[in-house]
Amino acid sequence: MxxxxxxxxxxxxxxxxxxxxxxxxxxxxxxxxxxxxxxxxxxxxxxxxxxxxxxxxxxxxxxxxxxxxxxxxxxxxxxxxxxxxxxxxxxxxxxxxxxxxxxxxxxxxxxxxxxxxxxxxxxxxxxxxxxxxxxxxxxxxxxxxxxxxxxxxxxxxxxxxxxxxxxxxxxxxxxxxxxxxxxxxxxxxxxxxxxxxxxxxxxxxxxxxxxxxxxxxxxxxxxxxxxxxxxxxxxxxxxxxxxxxxxxxxxxxxxxxxxxxxxxxxxxxxxxxxxxxxxxxxxxxxxxxxxxxxxxxxxxxxxxxxxxxxxxxxxxxxxxxxxxxxxxxxGWLSGLGLAKLYKIVAFLTWLQCYGPLIGKRATPRVQDLADEPRAMPWFWLYFASVGAASVAAFLDTPLVFRIAALGMLVATAGICAELVRIRTLKSVPTPMLPEGVQARPRLILPSLER
Incomplete structure:
Protein backbone atom coordinates (compact mmCIF):
# COMPACT_ATOMS: atom_id res chain seq x y z
CA MET A 1 0.00 0.00 0.00
CA GLY A 331 -27.15 3.63 19.19
CA TRP A 332 -23.71 4.41 20.56
CA LEU A 333 -21.02 1.99 19.39
CA SER A 334 -22.40 1.31 15.90
CA GLY A 335 -23.52 4.91 15.39
CA LEU A 336 -20.11 6.22 16.45
CA GLY A 337 -18.39 3.58 14.32
CA LEU A 338 -20.33 4.46 11.18
CA ALA A 339 -19.82 8.20 11.76
CA LYS A 340 -16.07 7.86 12.22
CA LEU A 341 -15.78 5.38 9.33
CA TYR A 342 -17.19 8.03 7.03
CA LYS A 343 -14.21 10.25 7.85
CA ILE A 344 -11.58 7.55 8.31
CA VAL A 345 -12.23 5.92 4.93
CA ALA A 346 -11.93 9.32 3.24
CA PHE A 347 -8.76 10.11 5.23
CA LEU A 348 -7.06 6.78 4.45
CA THR A 349 -8.09 6.93 0.79
CA TRP A 350 -6.72 10.46 0.49
CA LEU A 351 -3.41 9.39 2.09
CA GLN A 352 -3.11 6.45 -0.26
CA CYS A 353 -4.05 8.29 -3.44
CA TYR A 354 -2.77 11.81 -2.86
CA GLY A 355 -0.17 11.56 -0.11
CA PRO A 356 2.64 10.80 -2.58
CA LEU A 357 1.49 13.71 -4.80
CA ILE A 358 1.77 16.48 -2.19
CA GLY A 359 4.07 19.22 -3.53
CA LYS A 360 4.00 17.74 -7.02
CA ARG A 361 0.55 18.77 -8.20
CA ALA A 362 -2.74 20.20 -6.96
CA THR A 363 -4.69 17.77 -4.76
CA PRO A 364 -8.24 17.82 -3.36
CA ARG A 365 -8.95 18.14 0.35
CA VAL A 366 -9.92 15.08 2.38
CA GLN A 367 -13.50 16.34 2.67
CA ASP A 368 -13.66 16.70 -1.12
CA LEU A 369 -13.67 12.90 -1.41
CA ALA A 370 -17.04 12.73 0.35
CA ASP A 371 -20.45 14.05 -0.65
CA GLU A 372 -22.01 14.96 2.71
CA PRO A 373 -25.43 16.09 1.39
CA ARG A 374 -25.85 12.67 -0.25
CA ALA A 375 -24.84 10.78 2.91
CA MET A 376 -26.67 12.85 5.54
CA PRO A 377 -30.18 11.36 5.00
CA TRP A 378 -28.81 7.85 5.45
CA PHE A 379 -27.30 8.73 8.84
CA TRP A 380 -30.50 10.38 10.03
CA LEU A 381 -32.51 7.37 8.87
CA TYR A 382 -30.12 5.08 10.74
CA PHE A 383 -30.38 6.93 14.06
CA ALA A 384 -34.15 7.41 13.74
CA SER A 385 -34.55 3.68 13.07
CA VAL A 386 -32.33 2.76 16.03
CA GLY A 387 -34.44 5.01 18.26
CA ALA A 388 -37.66 3.38 17.03
CA ALA A 389 -36.20 -0.11 17.42
CA SER A 390 -35.03 0.68 20.97
CA VAL A 391 -38.52 1.85 21.97
CA ALA A 392 -40.02 -1.25 20.36
CA ALA A 393 -37.59 -3.46 22.29
CA PHE A 394 -38.53 -1.78 25.58
CA LEU A 395 -42.24 -2.18 24.80
CA ASP A 396 -41.72 -5.77 23.60
CA THR A 397 -43.32 -5.27 20.18
CA PRO A 398 -41.30 -7.54 17.83
CA LEU A 399 -43.16 -6.56 14.65
CA VAL A 400 -42.46 -2.84 15.15
CA PHE A 401 -38.86 -3.75 15.97
CA ARG A 402 -38.51 -5.64 12.68
CA ILE A 403 -39.90 -2.69 10.71
CA ALA A 404 -37.43 -0.36 12.45
CA ALA A 405 -34.63 -2.85 11.77
CA LEU A 406 -35.51 -2.67 8.09
CA GLY A 407 -34.90 1.08 8.29
CA MET A 408 -31.52 0.38 9.89
CA LEU A 409 -30.65 -2.09 7.13
CA VAL A 410 -31.59 0.33 4.34
CA ALA A 411 -29.69 3.17 6.02
CA THR A 412 -26.58 1.06 6.58
CA ALA A 413 -26.64 -0.08 2.96
CA GLY A 414 -26.88 3.57 1.92
CA ILE A 415 -23.91 4.51 4.13
CA CYS A 416 -21.91 1.58 2.71
CA ALA A 417 -22.68 2.81 -0.81
CA GLU A 418 -21.33 6.24 0.16
CA LEU A 419 -18.17 4.63 1.54
CA VAL A 420 -17.69 2.79 -1.77
CA ARG A 421 -18.11 6.11 -3.60
CA ILE A 422 -15.42 7.64 -1.38
CA ARG A 423 -13.11 4.70 -1.92
CA THR A 424 -13.55 4.87 -5.71
CA LEU A 425 -13.14 8.67 -5.82
CA LYS A 426 -16.57 9.25 -7.41
CA SER A 427 -16.85 12.77 -5.95
CA VAL A 428 -13.42 13.91 -7.17
CA PRO A 429 -13.43 15.98 -10.39
CA THR A 430 -11.83 14.14 -13.31
CA PRO A 431 -8.90 16.60 -13.69
CA MET A 432 -7.91 15.93 -10.08
CA LEU A 433 -7.98 12.13 -10.26
CA PRO A 434 -4.56 10.58 -9.65
CA GLU A 435 -2.98 8.58 -12.42
CA GLY A 436 -2.23 4.88 -12.39
CA VAL A 437 -3.19 2.33 -9.74
CA GLN A 438 -3.87 4.97 -7.08
CA ALA A 439 -6.97 6.05 -9.02
CA ARG A 440 -8.71 2.77 -8.16
CA PRO A 441 -7.75 1.75 -4.62
CA ARG A 442 -8.99 -1.70 -3.68
CA LEU A 443 -12.16 -2.01 -1.60
CA ILE A 444 -11.33 -5.08 0.52
CA LEU A 445 -8.00 -6.81 -0.21
CA PRO A 446 -4.91 -4.59 -0.20
CA SER A 447 -2.49 -4.24 -3.06
CA LEU A 448 0.49 -6.54 -2.90
CA GLU A 449 2.70 -3.55 -3.49
CA ARG A 450 4.72 -2.21 -0.56
Whole structure:
Protein backbone atom coordinates (compact mmCIF):
# COMPACT_ATOMS: atom_id res chain seq x y z
CA MET A 1 0.00 0.00 0.00
CA UNK A 2 1.26 3.45 -0.89
CA UNK A 3 2.23 5.49 2.16
CA UNK A 4 4.37 3.98 4.91
CA UNK A 5 1.99 5.15 7.65
CA UNK A 6 -0.95 3.14 6.30
CA UNK A 7 -1.88 -0.31 7.53
CA UNK A 8 -2.33 -2.64 4.57
CA UNK A 9 -5.15 -4.57 6.26
CA UNK A 10 -7.30 -1.90 7.91
CA UNK A 11 -9.71 -1.65 4.97
CA UNK A 12 -10.07 -5.43 4.94
CA UNK A 13 -11.19 -5.37 8.58
CA UNK A 14 -13.60 -2.52 7.85
CA UNK A 15 -15.12 -4.23 4.81
CA UNK A 16 -15.77 -7.54 6.56
CA UNK A 17 -17.12 -5.69 9.60
CA UNK A 18 -19.65 -3.80 7.48
CA UNK A 19 -20.78 -7.02 5.80
CA UNK A 20 -21.32 -8.51 9.27
CA UNK A 21 -23.39 -5.48 10.29
CA UNK A 22 -25.58 -5.83 7.22
CA UNK A 23 -25.97 -9.54 7.96
CA UNK A 24 -26.96 -8.89 11.59
CA UNK A 25 -29.51 -6.29 10.55
CA UNK A 26 -30.97 -8.65 7.93
CA UNK A 27 -31.39 -11.30 10.64
CA UNK A 28 -33.22 -8.80 12.85
CA UNK A 29 -35.54 -7.90 9.99
CA UNK A 30 -36.36 -11.59 9.52
CA UNK A 31 -37.25 -11.97 13.22
CA UNK A 32 -34.18 -14.09 14.00
CA UNK A 33 -33.16 -13.62 17.64
CA UNK A 34 -34.06 -10.88 20.12
CA UNK A 35 -36.71 -9.54 20.64
CA UNK A 36 -38.68 -12.17 18.72
CA UNK A 37 -36.78 -14.80 20.73
CA UNK A 38 -35.65 -14.78 24.38
CA UNK A 39 -32.34 -13.10 25.14
CA UNK A 40 -30.79 -16.48 26.07
CA UNK A 41 -32.00 -18.29 22.93
CA UNK A 42 -29.32 -19.75 20.60
CA UNK A 43 -30.64 -17.55 17.76
CA UNK A 44 -30.05 -14.47 19.91
CA UNK A 45 -26.54 -15.67 20.72
CA UNK A 46 -25.84 -15.92 16.98
CA UNK A 47 -27.12 -12.37 16.45
CA UNK A 48 -25.18 -11.00 19.43
CA UNK A 49 -21.87 -12.53 18.42
CA UNK A 50 -22.27 -11.60 14.76
CA UNK A 51 -22.78 -8.01 15.92
CA UNK A 52 -20.22 -7.84 18.72
CA UNK A 53 -17.45 -9.88 17.07
CA UNK A 54 -18.17 -9.70 13.34
CA UNK A 55 -19.07 -6.01 13.29
CA UNK A 56 -17.86 -4.13 16.36
CA UNK A 57 -14.74 -6.11 17.28
CA UNK A 58 -13.46 -6.28 13.69
CA UNK A 59 -14.19 -2.58 13.30
CA UNK A 60 -12.28 -1.79 16.49
CA UNK A 61 -9.41 -4.11 15.59
CA UNK A 62 -9.06 -2.52 12.17
CA UNK A 63 -9.08 0.95 13.70
CA UNK A 64 -6.48 0.00 16.30
CA UNK A 65 -3.97 -1.49 13.88
CA UNK A 66 -4.13 1.82 12.02
CA UNK A 67 -4.33 4.30 14.89
CA UNK A 68 -2.33 2.74 17.75
CA UNK A 69 0.86 3.61 15.83
CA UNK A 70 -0.53 7.15 15.52
CA UNK A 71 -1.31 7.31 19.27
CA UNK A 72 2.21 6.27 20.28
CA UNK A 73 4.24 7.53 17.27
CA UNK A 74 5.70 4.06 16.71
CA UNK A 75 5.24 1.63 13.79
CA UNK A 76 3.13 -1.49 14.29
CA UNK A 77 5.36 -4.23 15.67
CA UNK A 78 4.27 -6.83 13.07
CA UNK A 79 2.62 -5.10 10.07
CA UNK A 80 1.43 -8.28 8.32
CA UNK A 81 0.25 -10.19 11.40
CA UNK A 82 -3.27 -8.61 11.20
CA UNK A 83 -3.90 -10.63 8.00
CA UNK A 84 -3.39 -13.93 9.84
CA UNK A 85 -5.45 -12.67 12.76
CA UNK A 86 -8.31 -11.65 10.47
CA UNK A 87 -8.41 -15.10 8.85
CA UNK A 88 -8.51 -16.78 12.27
CA UNK A 89 -11.20 -14.41 13.52
CA UNK A 90 -13.45 -15.14 10.54
CA UNK A 91 -12.97 -18.92 10.78
CA UNK A 92 -13.51 -18.79 14.53
CA UNK A 93 -16.66 -16.68 14.23
CA UNK A 94 -18.09 -19.10 11.66
CA UNK A 95 -17.35 -22.02 13.99
CA UNK A 96 -18.91 -20.22 16.94
CA UNK A 97 -22.10 -19.48 14.99
CA UNK A 98 -22.29 -23.12 13.86
CA UNK A 99 -21.91 -24.16 17.48
CA UNK A 100 -24.76 -21.93 18.66
CA UNK A 101 -27.00 -23.23 15.88
CA UNK A 102 -26.17 -26.79 16.93
CA UNK A 103 -27.43 -26.20 20.49
CA UNK A 104 -31.15 -26.44 19.63
CA UNK A 105 -30.54 -29.08 16.97
CA UNK A 106 -30.83 -26.73 14.01
CA UNK A 107 -27.79 -28.48 12.61
CA UNK A 108 -26.68 -31.96 13.60
CA UNK A 109 -23.03 -32.79 13.11
CA UNK A 110 -20.39 -34.55 15.15
CA UNK A 111 -18.04 -31.59 14.77
CA UNK A 112 -17.46 -29.79 18.09
CA UNK A 113 -18.11 -26.38 16.55
CA UNK A 114 -18.41 -24.40 19.76
CA UNK A 115 -14.99 -25.18 21.29
CA UNK A 116 -13.39 -25.18 17.82
CA UNK A 117 -14.79 -21.73 17.06
CA UNK A 118 -13.84 -20.37 20.48
CA UNK A 119 -10.26 -21.64 20.22
CA UNK A 120 -9.67 -20.31 16.70
CA UNK A 121 -11.36 -17.01 17.54
CA UNK A 122 -9.21 -16.68 20.64
CA UNK A 123 -6.07 -17.33 18.59
CA UNK A 124 -7.01 -14.45 16.28
CA UNK A 125 -7.61 -12.07 19.16
CA UNK A 126 -4.39 -13.16 20.88
CA UNK A 127 -2.36 -12.34 17.75
CA UNK A 128 -3.83 -8.83 17.64
CA UNK A 129 -3.33 -8.43 21.41
CA UNK A 130 0.31 -9.45 21.04
CA UNK A 131 0.85 -7.12 18.08
CA UNK A 132 -0.81 -4.10 19.66
CA UNK A 133 0.65 -4.87 23.08
CA UNK A 134 4.20 -4.97 21.74
CA UNK A 135 3.63 -1.73 19.86
CA UNK A 136 2.34 0.02 22.99
CA UNK A 137 5.10 -1.46 25.17
CA UNK A 138 7.80 -0.18 22.82
CA UNK A 139 6.47 3.38 23.19
CA UNK A 140 6.50 3.68 27.01
CA UNK A 141 5.54 6.04 28.57
CA UNK A 142 2.27 6.32 26.67
CA UNK A 143 -0.30 9.13 26.61
CA UNK A 144 -3.80 9.14 28.03
CA UNK A 145 -5.74 7.91 24.93
CA UNK A 146 -3.32 4.98 24.61
CA UNK A 147 -3.91 4.10 28.28
CA UNK A 148 -7.61 3.77 27.56
CA UNK A 149 -6.70 1.37 24.76
CA UNK A 150 -4.48 -0.68 27.11
CA UNK A 151 -7.33 -1.06 29.60
CA UNK A 152 -9.64 -2.07 26.74
CA UNK A 153 -7.17 -4.70 25.54
CA UNK A 154 -6.96 -6.13 29.07
CA UNK A 155 -10.76 -6.38 29.04
CA UNK A 156 -10.58 -8.20 25.71
CA UNK A 157 -8.23 -10.74 27.27
CA UNK A 158 -10.80 -11.34 30.01
CA UNK A 159 -13.62 -11.68 27.47
CA UNK A 160 -11.60 -14.22 25.47
CA UNK A 161 -10.79 -16.25 28.60
CA UNK A 162 -14.42 -16.37 29.69
CA UNK A 163 -15.51 -17.29 26.17
CA UNK A 164 -13.18 -20.30 26.16
CA UNK A 165 -14.54 -21.41 29.53
CA UNK A 166 -18.14 -21.10 28.32
CA UNK A 167 -17.48 -23.05 25.13
CA UNK A 168 -15.69 -25.91 26.89
CA UNK A 169 -18.47 -26.19 29.45
CA UNK A 170 -21.36 -26.02 26.98
CA UNK A 171 -19.64 -28.62 24.78
CA UNK A 172 -19.25 -30.82 27.90
CA UNK A 173 -15.50 -30.99 27.45
CA UNK A 174 -15.11 -30.25 31.14
CA UNK A 175 -17.13 -31.11 34.24
CA UNK A 176 -15.20 -28.83 36.59
CA UNK A 177 -17.57 -27.42 39.20
CA UNK A 178 -15.72 -24.10 39.17
CA UNK A 179 -15.98 -23.69 35.39
CA UNK A 180 -19.60 -24.84 35.40
CA UNK A 181 -20.46 -22.20 38.01
CA UNK A 182 -18.61 -19.57 36.02
CA UNK A 183 -20.55 -20.53 32.89
CA UNK A 184 -23.91 -20.57 34.66
CA UNK A 185 -23.56 -17.16 36.30
CA UNK A 186 -20.83 -15.35 34.35
CA UNK A 187 -22.72 -14.26 31.23
CA UNK A 188 -23.36 -10.77 32.66
CA UNK A 189 -19.65 -10.52 33.45
CA UNK A 190 -18.75 -11.58 29.91
CA UNK A 191 -21.12 -9.02 28.39
CA UNK A 192 -20.01 -6.17 30.66
CA UNK A 193 -16.33 -6.75 29.90
CA UNK A 194 -17.04 -7.05 26.18
CA UNK A 195 -19.36 -4.12 25.58
CA UNK A 196 -18.21 -1.89 28.42
CA UNK A 197 -14.51 -2.68 28.70
CA UNK A 198 -13.21 -3.88 25.35
CA UNK A 199 -15.50 -1.97 22.98
CA UNK A 200 -16.73 0.95 25.11
CA UNK A 201 -13.54 1.93 26.92
CA UNK A 202 -11.39 1.47 23.82
CA UNK A 203 -13.84 3.56 21.78
CA UNK A 204 -13.46 6.34 24.35
CA UNK A 205 -9.70 6.32 24.08
CA UNK A 206 -9.68 6.31 20.28
CA UNK A 207 -12.37 9.01 20.08
CA UNK A 208 -10.37 11.34 22.35
CA UNK A 209 -7.70 11.44 19.66
CA UNK A 210 -9.92 11.24 16.57
CA UNK A 211 -12.35 13.95 17.68
CA UNK A 212 -9.49 16.28 18.54
CA UNK A 213 -7.70 15.51 15.28
CA UNK A 214 -10.70 15.88 12.98
CA UNK A 215 -12.06 19.01 14.71
CA UNK A 216 -8.65 20.63 15.28
CA UNK A 217 -9.33 20.83 19.02
CA UNK A 218 -6.55 21.16 21.62
CA UNK A 219 -5.60 17.89 23.34
CA UNK A 220 -5.13 19.18 26.87
CA UNK A 221 -4.38 16.84 29.76
CA UNK A 222 -7.24 17.67 32.13
CA UNK A 223 -8.10 16.21 35.52
CA UNK A 224 -11.47 15.07 34.19
CA UNK A 225 -9.76 12.87 31.60
CA UNK A 226 -7.47 11.35 34.20
CA UNK A 227 -10.35 10.61 36.59
CA UNK A 228 -12.38 9.15 33.70
CA UNK A 229 -9.44 6.84 32.96
CA UNK A 230 -9.12 5.89 36.63
CA UNK A 231 -12.84 5.26 37.16
CA UNK A 232 -13.16 3.22 33.97
CA UNK A 233 -10.06 1.17 34.79
CA UNK A 234 -11.38 0.57 38.32
CA UNK A 235 -14.64 -0.68 36.83
CA UNK A 236 -12.74 -3.14 34.63
CA UNK A 237 -10.62 -4.35 37.56
CA UNK A 238 -13.75 -4.89 39.67
CA UNK A 239 -15.25 -7.01 36.89
CA UNK A 240 -12.07 -8.96 36.14
CA UNK A 241 -11.11 -9.69 39.75
CA UNK A 242 -14.24 -9.25 41.84
CA UNK A 243 -16.60 -11.06 39.46
CA UNK A 244 -14.83 -14.44 39.31
CA UNK A 245 -13.95 -14.19 43.02
CA UNK A 246 -17.62 -13.79 43.97
CA UNK A 247 -18.66 -16.73 41.83
CA UNK A 248 -15.87 -18.94 43.16
CA UNK A 249 -16.80 -18.22 46.78
CA UNK A 250 -20.52 -18.60 46.19
CA UNK A 251 -21.36 -14.90 46.59
CA UNK A 252 -23.85 -12.94 44.50
CA UNK A 253 -22.50 -11.20 41.44
CA UNK A 254 -25.02 -8.35 41.77
CA UNK A 255 -22.90 -6.28 44.16
CA UNK A 256 -19.87 -6.47 41.87
CA UNK A 257 -21.97 -5.40 38.88
CA UNK A 258 -23.45 -2.45 40.82
CA UNK A 259 -20.01 -1.21 41.92
CA UNK A 260 -18.69 -1.58 38.37
CA UNK A 261 -21.75 0.28 37.03
CA UNK A 262 -21.20 3.18 39.43
CA UNK A 263 -17.53 3.46 38.47
CA UNK A 264 -18.43 3.25 34.78
CA UNK A 265 -21.08 5.96 35.24
CA UNK A 266 -18.47 8.34 36.64
CA UNK A 267 -16.27 7.56 33.66
CA UNK A 268 -19.11 8.19 31.18
CA UNK A 269 -20.05 11.53 32.80
CA UNK A 270 -16.47 12.83 32.75
CA UNK A 271 -15.88 11.49 29.24
CA UNK A 272 -19.02 13.28 28.08
CA UNK A 273 -17.74 16.49 29.73
CA UNK A 274 -14.43 16.16 27.88
CA UNK A 275 -16.14 15.55 24.55
CA UNK A 276 -18.32 18.63 24.99
CA UNK A 277 -15.15 20.61 25.75
CA UNK A 278 -13.55 19.33 22.53
CA UNK A 279 -16.58 20.49 20.55
CA UNK A 280 -16.52 23.91 22.21
CA UNK A 281 -12.79 24.52 21.80
CA UNK A 282 -12.48 23.25 18.22
CA UNK A 283 -10.72 25.47 15.70
CA UNK A 284 -12.72 24.04 12.79
CA UNK A 285 -15.93 26.01 13.26
CA UNK A 286 -17.90 24.19 10.55
CA UNK A 287 -18.65 20.72 11.87
CA UNK A 288 -18.39 17.99 9.28
CA UNK A 289 -20.98 15.24 9.02
CA UNK A 290 -18.92 12.72 10.96
CA UNK A 291 -18.59 15.00 14.00
CA UNK A 292 -22.30 15.86 14.00
CA UNK A 293 -23.28 12.20 13.81
CA UNK A 294 -20.73 11.31 16.50
CA UNK A 295 -22.51 13.77 18.79
CA UNK A 296 -25.82 11.97 18.14
CA UNK A 297 -24.17 8.63 18.95
CA UNK A 298 -22.77 10.02 22.20
CA UNK A 299 -26.28 11.14 23.07
CA UNK A 300 -27.30 7.49 22.73
CA UNK A 301 -24.61 6.55 25.25
CA UNK A 302 -25.96 9.11 27.72
CA UNK A 303 -29.53 7.84 27.36
CA UNK A 304 -28.44 4.22 27.76
CA UNK A 305 -26.41 5.06 30.90
CA UNK A 306 -29.36 6.89 32.49
CA UNK A 307 -31.72 4.04 31.66
CA UNK A 308 -29.37 1.45 33.14
CA UNK A 309 -28.96 3.45 36.36
CA UNK A 310 -32.74 3.91 36.65
CA UNK A 311 -33.40 0.21 36.06
CA UNK A 312 -30.73 -0.75 38.59
CA UNK A 313 -32.36 1.55 41.17
CA UNK A 314 -35.78 -0.02 40.44
CA UNK A 315 -34.37 -3.55 40.48
CA UNK A 316 -35.75 -4.24 37.00
CA UNK A 317 -32.56 -4.66 34.99
CA UNK A 318 -33.16 -8.28 33.96
CA UNK A 319 -36.46 -7.43 32.26
CA UNK A 320 -35.11 -4.66 30.05
CA UNK A 321 -31.40 -5.48 29.73
CA UNK A 322 -31.83 -6.64 26.12
CA UNK A 323 -33.22 -3.28 25.07
CA UNK A 324 -30.47 -1.38 26.90
CA UNK A 325 -27.76 -3.53 25.32
CA UNK A 326 -29.33 -2.96 21.90
CA UNK A 327 -29.21 0.82 22.44
CA UNK A 328 -25.57 0.66 23.55
CA UNK A 329 -24.53 -1.59 20.65
CA UNK A 330 -26.42 0.15 17.86
CA GLY A 331 -27.15 3.63 19.19
CA TRP A 332 -23.71 4.41 20.56
CA LEU A 333 -21.02 1.99 19.39
CA SER A 334 -22.40 1.31 15.90
CA GLY A 335 -23.52 4.91 15.39
CA LEU A 336 -20.11 6.22 16.45
CA GLY A 337 -18.39 3.58 14.32
CA LEU A 338 -20.33 4.46 11.18
CA ALA A 339 -19.82 8.20 11.76
CA LYS A 340 -16.07 7.86 12.22
CA LEU A 341 -15.78 5.38 9.33
CA TYR A 342 -17.19 8.03 7.03
CA LYS A 343 -14.21 10.25 7.85
CA ILE A 344 -11.58 7.55 8.31
CA VAL A 345 -12.23 5.92 4.93
CA ALA A 346 -11.93 9.32 3.24
CA PHE A 347 -8.76 10.11 5.23
CA LEU A 348 -7.06 6.78 4.45
CA THR A 349 -8.09 6.93 0.79
CA TRP A 350 -6.72 10.46 0.49
CA LEU A 351 -3.41 9.39 2.09
CA GLN A 352 -3.11 6.45 -0.26
CA CYS A 353 -4.05 8.29 -3.44
CA TYR A 354 -2.77 11.81 -2.86
CA GLY A 355 -0.17 11.56 -0.11
CA PRO A 356 2.64 10.80 -2.58
CA LEU A 357 1.49 13.71 -4.80
CA ILE A 358 1.77 16.48 -2.19
CA GLY A 359 4.07 19.22 -3.53
CA LYS A 360 4.00 17.74 -7.02
CA ARG A 361 0.55 18.77 -8.20
CA ALA A 362 -2.74 20.20 -6.96
CA THR A 363 -4.69 17.77 -4.76
CA PRO A 364 -8.24 17.82 -3.36
CA ARG A 365 -8.95 18.14 0.35
CA VAL A 366 -9.92 15.08 2.38
CA GLN A 367 -13.50 16.34 2.67
CA ASP A 368 -13.66 16.70 -1.12
CA LEU A 369 -13.67 12.90 -1.41
CA ALA A 370 -17.04 12.73 0.35
CA ASP A 371 -20.45 14.05 -0.65
CA GLU A 372 -22.01 14.96 2.71
CA PRO A 373 -25.43 16.09 1.39
CA ARG A 374 -25.85 12.67 -0.25
CA ALA A 375 -24.84 10.78 2.91
CA MET A 376 -26.67 12.85 5.54
CA PRO A 377 -30.18 11.36 5.00
CA TRP A 378 -28.81 7.85 5.45
CA PHE A 379 -27.30 8.73 8.84
CA TRP A 380 -30.50 10.38 10.03
CA LEU A 381 -32.51 7.37 8.87
CA TYR A 382 -30.12 5.08 10.74
CA PHE A 383 -30.38 6.93 14.06
CA ALA A 384 -34.15 7.41 13.74
CA SER A 385 -34.55 3.68 13.07
CA VAL A 386 -32.33 2.76 16.03
CA GLY A 387 -34.44 5.01 18.26
CA ALA A 388 -37.66 3.38 17.03
CA ALA A 389 -36.20 -0.11 17.42
CA SER A 390 -35.03 0.68 20.97
CA VAL A 391 -38.52 1.85 21.97
CA ALA A 392 -40.02 -1.25 20.36
CA ALA A 393 -37.59 -3.46 22.29
CA PHE A 394 -38.53 -1.78 25.58
CA LEU A 395 -42.24 -2.18 24.80
CA ASP A 396 -41.72 -5.77 23.60
CA THR A 397 -43.32 -5.27 20.18
CA PRO A 398 -41.30 -7.54 17.83
CA LEU A 399 -43.16 -6.56 14.65
CA VAL A 400 -42.46 -2.84 15.15
CA PHE A 401 -38.86 -3.75 15.97
CA ARG A 402 -38.51 -5.64 12.68
CA ILE A 403 -39.90 -2.69 10.71
CA ALA A 404 -37.43 -0.36 12.45
CA ALA A 405 -34.63 -2.85 11.77
CA LEU A 406 -35.51 -2.67 8.09
CA GLY A 407 -34.90 1.08 8.29
CA MET A 408 -31.52 0.38 9.89
CA LEU A 409 -30.65 -2.09 7.13
CA VAL A 410 -31.59 0.33 4.34
CA ALA A 411 -29.69 3.17 6.02
CA THR A 412 -26.58 1.06 6.58
CA ALA A 413 -26.64 -0.08 2.96
CA GLY A 414 -26.88 3.57 1.92
CA ILE A 415 -23.91 4.51 4.13
CA CYS A 416 -21.91 1.58 2.71
CA ALA A 417 -22.68 2.81 -0.81
CA GLU A 418 -21.33 6.24 0.16
CA LEU A 419 -18.17 4.63 1.54
CA VAL A 420 -17.69 2.79 -1.77
CA ARG A 421 -18.11 6.11 -3.60
CA ILE A 422 -15.42 7.64 -1.38
CA ARG A 423 -13.11 4.70 -1.92
CA THR A 424 -13.55 4.87 -5.71
CA LEU A 425 -13.14 8.67 -5.82
CA LYS A 426 -16.57 9.25 -7.41
CA SER A 427 -16.85 12.77 -5.95
CA VAL A 428 -13.42 13.91 -7.17
CA PRO A 429 -13.43 15.98 -10.39
CA THR A 430 -11.83 14.14 -13.31
CA PRO A 431 -8.90 16.60 -13.69
CA MET A 432 -7.91 15.93 -10.08
CA LEU A 433 -7.98 12.13 -10.26
CA PRO A 434 -4.56 10.58 -9.65
CA GLU A 435 -2.98 8.58 -12.42
CA GLY A 436 -2.23 4.88 -12.39
CA VAL A 437 -3.19 2.33 -9.74
CA GLN A 438 -3.87 4.97 -7.08
CA ALA A 439 -6.97 6.05 -9.02
CA ARG A 440 -8.71 2.77 -8.16
CA PRO A 441 -7.75 1.75 -4.62
CA ARG A 442 -8.99 -1.70 -3.68
CA LEU A 443 -12.16 -2.01 -1.60
CA ILE A 444 -11.33 -5.08 0.52
CA LEU A 445 -8.00 -6.81 -0.21
CA PRO A 446 -4.91 -4.59 -0.20
CA SER A 447 -2.49 -4.24 -3.06
CA LEU A 448 0.49 -6.54 -2.90
CA GLU A 449 2.70 -3.55 -3.49
CA ARG A 450 4.72 -2.21 -0.56
Missing amino acids: IGASLSRWTMSYFSVALLSLLGAEALMVSGFGFPSRPITAPQTLVLVHLTVIGWLSLLMSGALIQFVPVLVAKPLAHPDLPAVALALLLIGLAGLIAGFLDIPGISSTSMPWLPFGAMVLSAGFVLNLWNLGRTLWSARPIGLPARFVVAGLVSLAGVVALGIVFSLTLARWTTSEVLTTLTAHGVALHAALGLGGWLGFTAMGVSYRLLAMFMLAPEEKRWTSRIALGAGTASIVVLLVGGPACLLFGLKLDHVLVVALLMASICVVLYGHDVVRLYRTRKRRHMELNTRMAAVALGGLGIAALLLLALAALGDVARYIGAVVFLVAF
